[in-house]
Amino acid sequence: MKSVGSVKVERRSLDSRAADVLREQILSGNLVPGQRVTETALAAQLEVSRGTLRAALRALAHEGLIQQVAYTKWMLPEFSHADAWELYTLRGTLEGMAARLAAEHRTRDCVATLEAAFERLVAAVGSRKHGRVAEADLALHKTIVAITGHQRLIDQYRLLEQQVRHYIISSNALIMDLNQIVAEHQPIVRAIVAGEPEKAERLARQHNAPEVERAAEALVRERAAAKASPGKPATKAAARRGAGSQKEPVKANA
C-alpha cells in the first residue's frame, strides 16, 4: 500500500460531488454574475434530485459563491468595488497572519515545501504563460497558509481564495507584470525562511495593498458620483449592500 488515494472508489455523497461540479462551473465563468439559476433546471442538468441539488447549492452559498433569496430565487453574486475592498483587505490580513505563523513555527519540511512552491513560480514566469503564472502565484500563497498547520485559517483562506478567483474571473481584474512577480514574492519567502515573523507579516500584507488601494479609490469615486445624483446608487450590488447593514448590527442569518 503505497500512496493510494486515486484508486479507491468515489465514496463521497452525491450532494458534495454536485457541489464540486457547480463550483467548477462558477469558477470557470460558465455562470455569469447576476444570472439567475433555478433548482429544477440545474437538477435536470446534473441528473440528481432537487433535494440533493439544494444541499449542494446551500454549501456553495456558505462559501459565498452563490446567493439565495428566500422563497424566491438563487443567483450569482455581482461584485461591487466594496466587495473587492473587503476581499483584498481580508486576504491581506489572513496572509499576513499565515506568514507570521509560518516564520515562527517553521520546520525543515515546511521550508522545503515553501521553497519548492516558490521554484515552481519562478519556472512558471520563465515559461511566459500568464495562466501558469497565475496558478503558481495562487499556489504559493496557499502553501504559505498550509504550512502553518492552522486548520481554521486554512479552511477560511480557501473560501476567501475562491471568492477572489470568482471576482477576478467575473471582472477581468487580472493584471500581472511578469517581470515583477518574482521580485514581489521573494522577500516574503525569504522572511519566512529566515524566521522573521514581523517582517513576513508586513510584507505579506503589503502584497495586497495595491488591490486594496485600487478598490478604495474606486469606492470614493463611486460615492462622489452617487452624491452628485442622489437616490440612485451606482450599482445594484451597492444598493443591496447598503440596505441591510446600517442599524441592527450582526443579525443576518446566513
Next chain:
Amino acid sequence: MKSVGSVKVERRSLDSRAADVLREQILSGNLVPGQRVTETALAAQLEVSRGTLRAALRALAHEGLIQQVAYTKWMLPEFSHADAWELYTLRGTLEGMAARLAAEHRTRDCVATLEAAFERLVAAVGSRKHGRVAEADLALHKTIVAITGHQRLIDQYRLLEQQVRHYIISSNALIMDLNQIVAEHQPIVRAIVAGEPEKAERLARQHNAPEVERAAEALVRERAAAKASPGKPATKAAARRGAGSQKEPVKANA
C-alpha cells in the same frame, strides 16, 4: 413604523429556525462535546421532518458547531488545546484588523456606538455580576467589528465568536478579573476613538495574547507527554486532527 422586528410574523424558512434552536441548545451547553446525535431523534424532538432537520444540521456544521461523519453519524466536536490555540490566534488577528479599520474610517456615529458599548461594559463591571460582564465584554468586541462595516469580516467574526463561546462553555475556561476588565479594554477604545490604527490593532491583538499563550503552553506539555509514551496521543481530538492534515494540503471538503 418605528423599530418593528418583533411584531411581524416569522417569515424565515423552517430549517433556519430549527438551526436557531439547535444553535441555542449547543451554545447553552445542553448538548455536550463528544455526544452523538441522531437525525430521527432530533427531528422528532423539534417536530420537523428529517429533511428539514438535515438542512439545519448542515448549516451548523458550516458554522463549526457540529461535525458530520458521512454515512455514519453527527457529533458535537471535542476541543483540544490545538483548537483553543487556533480560535484565539484567529480572533486576535480578526479583532486587530477590525480595530485598525475602525480607527481608520471612524465616523461620529461609529464613535458614539462604540462608547455606548464601552459604557455598558463599565456598568456591568459595576454590577459585579460575572454573567453580565461576560456578555458586555463579548458585545464590545462585536461592536468594534460591526462599526467597520466590513460585511465579510462581520460574518466571519460571528462564526468565530460562536466557536469561542462553545469552547468556553464546554471547557469552563472562563476566567475573569473584574478589576482589570475595564483597564484592559479602555486603551483599545481610546486608540480607535483617537484614530490611531497601528496602536488599536496592536492592542486588540495583545488582548488575546494571554489565551494564546496558555493554549500554546498546554500544547507543548501535551506533545512532551505524547513523546514520553509514543503512539498514544493525549486526547482523541488531537488524534483526529493529527490524522488528516499532514500531507495533501488543503483538500478536505468543508
Next chain:
DNA sequence: GGATTGATAATTGTCAACAATCTCCCTTGA
C-alpha cells in the same frame, strides 16, 4: 481461543410528490 464471515438492525443518503410562496401580467376602475 481468536479471527473471519454473514445476517440484522440502526442510521444516513436520495428521491419524487405535495404545499406554500412569490412574481408577473391581465383585468378593472377612476
Next chain:
DNA sequence: TCAAGGGAGATTGTTGACAATTATCAATCC
C-alpha cells in the same frame, strides 16, 4: 393613462417513503 387588485404560472419549501451504507453481534472455521 395610470394605479390597484386578482389570478395563473413558476419556483422554492417541506415532507414521508425508499435505497444505500455502516456498525453490531452471533455463528463458524482454523
